[in-house]
Amino acid sequence: MRRRRASDRKTRVTVFVALAANILIAAAKAIGGLVAHSPALLSEAAHSVADSLNEIFLLAALHRSRRPADRDHPFGYGKERFFWSLLAAVGIFVMGGCFSFFQGFQALKSGEQESRSGYVAGFAVLGVALLMDGLSLLRALHQVHRQHGSAAEGLRDPALRTVVAEDSTAVLGVVLAIVGMALHMVTGDVVWEASASFAIGVLLVYVAYRLGREARGRLIGQAADPELSHRIRALLQAQPEIDSVEELLTMQLGLDSTLVAARVDLVPGLDSEEVEDVAVRIKRSVAHTVPQADQIFLDITDAPTRAEARRKGREDGPAATGEHGGA
Structure with missing residues (x-):
């Protein structure tokens, strides 16, 4: 600044x-x-x-x-x-x-x-x-x-x-x-x-x-420079908790201000509290490495669903586990 x-x-x-x-x-x-x-x-x-x-x-x-x-x-x-x-x-x-x-x-x-x-x-x-x-x-x-x-x-x-x-x-x-x-x-x-x-x-x-x-x-909402978008995507993919980056959207809000919206899949085995902590840490990591990315939004798609399915399976028994296994 x-x-x-x-x-x-x-x-x-x-x-x-x-x-x-x-x-x-x-x-x-x-x-x-x-x-x-x-x-x-x-x-x-x-x-x-x-x-x-x-x-x-x-x-x-x-x-x-x-x-x-x-x-x-x-x-x-x-x-x-x-x-x-x-x-x-x-x-x-x-x-x-x-x-x-x-x-x-x-x-x-x-x-x-x-x-x-x-x-x-x-x-x-x-x-x-x-x-x-x-x-x-x-x-x-x-x-x-x-x-x-x-x-x-x-x-x-x-x-x-x-x-x-x-x-x-x-x-x-x-x-x-x-x-x-x-x-x-x-x-x-x-x-x-x-x-x-x-x-x-x-x-x-x-x-x-x-x-x-x-x-x-x-x-009208131009995306960030391709080089900057590539850096952000590479940084997200390098996070050990992220299984894949499904979608990455960027928009220039100003000369040194960029909005980043990413839809990511996390690795299996994370519960809700871990997902929240991981999301905060990833946002801080991106903001620190790419200062222009000052507005960051993460959409965690699969990890919470998988974690909830596992918990429900443990609570309800093998039948419930079988019901959610294909999700």
Whole structure:
């Protein structure tokens, strides 16, 4: 828990850095785009505005997902991260992608030409934006590798994953805008900048789709990673009192919270008190070995029935034993 709080603080700093950069960049791009009459630059301004609002969503996710469990939410609020990440994906799609397509169509319709000073202002703004977005991306990637050791593990955090995705697309979007403006300047044909706006729109729609699909899967009850499920199953099968693991179900409740429900058969010969003690010990063993499994439920299927049959057979004599022997 302490490690998770420290990780959340660092993620919060990363989101604040990205938010501050995007607010400044959005203002600069909007002013530069209006002065230069550049559709690509205005598309990038909308991109930065969408990113800024999304980072506010992510800050809300970091705050609300750490609330303790209560009567209305007995499994906690871990899925808040996935909900706000879904809203961020919608924001990228609507405010970034759709506006970029709109700017591309407007450019083709109006066919406006930029002045020489407009090109200079546009390139200057995009150069600064490229530098700031690049620094924000490096900060996010540094946190991924420093805190988690590998990108695959670090990007499990939807807030951090969203920041990395936003900053990566921001850098690529600026490059596309620079290329579009440069070709427009050389050829005098606005179709190049319009094409850059369309390309930025396609990029943002794709990123929104990927982030939204991931958040949706977690919200509707996605299972734990196959590796984690395999570890839990192997741990259960290694318990001497368990004869077989009939079924294992998992569901992610949050970033570091997993529900585990297992139906197991115990070895014969255990009475009711022993079954209860064994169940408690197995739960503690799983929770200690796999800290993410903080909600564990065991369904003991056959052992109690067998124990009851034996006791009833001893009480009622050979006839009763014969009656239950085939169960």
